[in-house]
Amino acid sequence: xxxxxxxxxVVDEQxxxxxxxxxxxxxxxxxxxxxxxxxNTSLEAELRQKSGLEDxxxxxxxxxxxxxxxxxxxxxxNALLMxxxxxxxxxxxxxxxxxxxxxxxxxxxxKYEDLLATxxxxxxxxxxxxxxxSHSK
Numbered sequence: 448x449x450x451x452x453x454x455x456x457v458v459d460e461q462x463x464x465x466x467x468x469x470x471x472x473x474x475x476x477x478x479x480x481x482x483x484x485x486x487n488t489s490l491e492a493e494l495r496q497k498s499g500l501e502d503x504x505x506x507x508x509x510x511x512x513x514x515x516x517x518x519x520x521x522x523x524x525n526a527l528l529m530x531x532x533x534x535x536x537x538x539x540x541x542x543x544x545x546x547x548x549x550x551x552x553x554x555x556x557x558k559y560e561d562l563l564a565t566x567x568x569x570x571x572x573x574x575x576x577x578x579x580x581s582h583s584k
Contacts, residue, residue: 528576535569 532573535572
């Protein structure tokens with residue numbers, strides 16, 4: 448029986464020592480929890496910032512792709528217009544006839560009139576395209 452009492456006293460002392468240390472352990476856990484909360488808040492803010500940057504980057508990337516496609520389309524249109532201009536402005540043959548000069552051949556006169564009409568049409572179209580280009584800028 449005496450041994451039982453001694454055993455109970457030893458167990459009670461150990462429990463008392465453990466209870467004395469519990470407030471210190473609790474304070475350490477509370478401090479650890481507060482530090483983790485601060486770190487979590489910081490990481491949440493960083494994640495929000497990165498998410499905002501990614502949204503902005505995606506928007507800018509879409510806008511850049513749109514502008515690149517527009518640029519490519521304009522290059523194609525420009526090339527087609529240049530081809531049309533090249534076709535319409537073939538090198539002129541140096542045939543200079545004054546209006547007071549007589550044309551010896553009726554066929555030659557007809558060709559001259561056709562050529563003159565074509566030249567006037569091409570000149571009008573070229574002026575129209577130049578006006579269009581200057582107004583579109």
